[in-house]
Amino acid sequence: MPHFARLALLLGCSLLFACSDSGDSHNTPVTPPEPNEPPRPALELTFSEAPIALDGINAEFAADVPYGDKARNVLDIYLPRDCDDPTPLVIYIHGGGFTGGDKSSAHERFGDDIRAFLQNCVAYASINYTLLEVPEAGGDMSAAAAQGGVLTSMNDSARALQFMRYYFESLNLDVDNVALYGGSAGAGTALWLGTHDDMADPDAEDAVLRESTRVKAVGALATQSTYDLVDWEAILLPVIEPFEAILGGTDIITVAQAIGTENYLLTFLGVASVAEVDTQDNIDYRANVDMLELMDSGDAPIYVHNYETSPDDLLNLFLHHGLHAIAVYDRAVEVGLEAVGYSEQPGYLLEDPSGEGHVSFLMRHIR
Numbered sequence: 001m002p003h004f005a006r007l008a009l010l011l012g013c014s015l016l017f018a019c020s021d022s023g024d025s026h027n028t029p030v031t032p033p034e035p036n037e038p039p040r041p042a043l044e045l046t047f048s049e050a051p052i053a054l055d056g057i058n059a060e061f062a063a064d065v066p067y068g069d070k071a072r073n074v075l076d077i078y079l080p081r082d083c084d085d086p087t088p089l090v091i092y093i094h095g096g097g098f099t100g101g102d103k104s105s106a107h108e109r110f111g112d113d114i115r116a117f118l119q120n121c122v123a124y125a126s127i128n129y130t131l132l133e134v135p136e137a138g139g140d141m142s143a144a145a146a147q148g149g150v151l152t153s154m155n156d157s158a159r160a161l162q163f164m165r166y167y168f169e170s171l172n173l174d175v176d177n178v179a180l181y182g183g184s185a186g187a188g189t190a191l192w193l194g195t196h197d198d199m200a201d202p203d204a205e206d207a208v209l210r211e212s213t214r215v216k217a218v219g220a221l222a223t224q225s226t227y228d229l230v231d232w233e234a235i236l237l238p239v240i241e242p243f244e245a246i247l248g249g250t251d252i253i254t255v256a257q258a259i260g261t262e263n264y265l266l267t268f269l270g271v272a273s274v275a276e277v278d279t280q281d282n283i284d285y286r287a288n289v290d291m292l293e294l295m296d297s298g299d300a301p302i303y304v305h306n307y308e309t310s311p312d313d314l315l316n317l318f319l320h321h322g323l324h325a326i327a328v329y330d331r332a333v334e335v336g337l338e339a340v341g342y343s344e345q346p347g348y349l350l351e352d353p354s355g356e357g358h359v360s361f362l363m364r365h366i367r
């Protein structure tokens with residue numbers, strides 16, 4: 001395959017699936033309800049057979065629990081039942097580039113994780129969220145921009161977290177001990193929630209939105225490092241630079257225009273034209289989804305692991321390159337945040353001496 005065609009496929013797929021130091025401490029205990037707060041309504045759950053074998057674990061499963069008004073505002077949850085005290089919670093966020101994927105991937109791929117958490121009296125939820133619709137070439141970009149960009153999807157995940165905190169009594173949850181993890185887009189969303197200031201709105205009419213979005217730990221598997229896609233040039237320069245002359249530059253906007261993936265870039269960033277990317281509004285938007293710059297020493301500890309990708313799989317080589325994991329890990333070290341990091345990418349290896357896996361990492365921060 002000619003070099004330009006290979007890079008076009010690689011970068012095109014990556015854009016199709018891409019998924020300030022605040023001092024805000026995510027380790028500060030979540031404020032419990034006031035003693036005089038009116039009783040919260042009970043959450044009615046319909047339990048059904050779990051989609052995985054529970055191997056004798058005493059737990060109940062509820063599917064498609066609505067956490068908001070949108071079509072994809074639903075979650076599945078496993079609740080352990082042989083536990084004397086309220087249980088910590090782990091939330092799984094699926095991947096799919098914010099244009100696809102489903103919460104069922106937790107049951108299909110992470111059954112061992114689920115059983116390990118349940119055996120240790122940790123509840124487990126898997127969530128869906130609103131997906132973006134990208135217009136074909138020549139499509140209406142104003143309508144695409146009106147979707148609100150990647151924040152639309154990620155804010156749904158924040159609400160799912162707040163929803164489960166709001167109904168902590170019905171779910172028997174320990175609201176102070178919650179962890180998140182996910183793959184690809186779900187990993188990036190978990191990183192965003194783990195590095196973002198608390199989004200609780202104490203004045204919100206919707207009581208769910210008054211709940212905290214702080215968490216105790218984050219696991220990012222096959223992640224991207226930031227959703228300010230403009231910054232991908234610096235992070236992935238070793239992958240892009242050999243083709244600079246062909247593309248006319250190495251910046252992501254130029255690359256997107258050269259290979260015909262401009263519409264996804266704009267939809268992802270919530271704008272209708274390239275000219276809007278450099279407006280102050282979009283600079284602010286991109287800062288709000290830049291997990292690397294949001295990160296500070298008070299944030300949730302991070303586990304990051306990007307796996308070896310085959311040179312024949314150009315999508316994974318770019319989208320899940322070890323350089324993303326290294327960028328996250330290096331930034332955590334820079335700001336003084338606890339992190340365990342792995343990259344299996346040849347030439348860009350990173351291996352934590354502990355050998356710790358993501359289940360153990362999340363567990364020790366919430367148990």
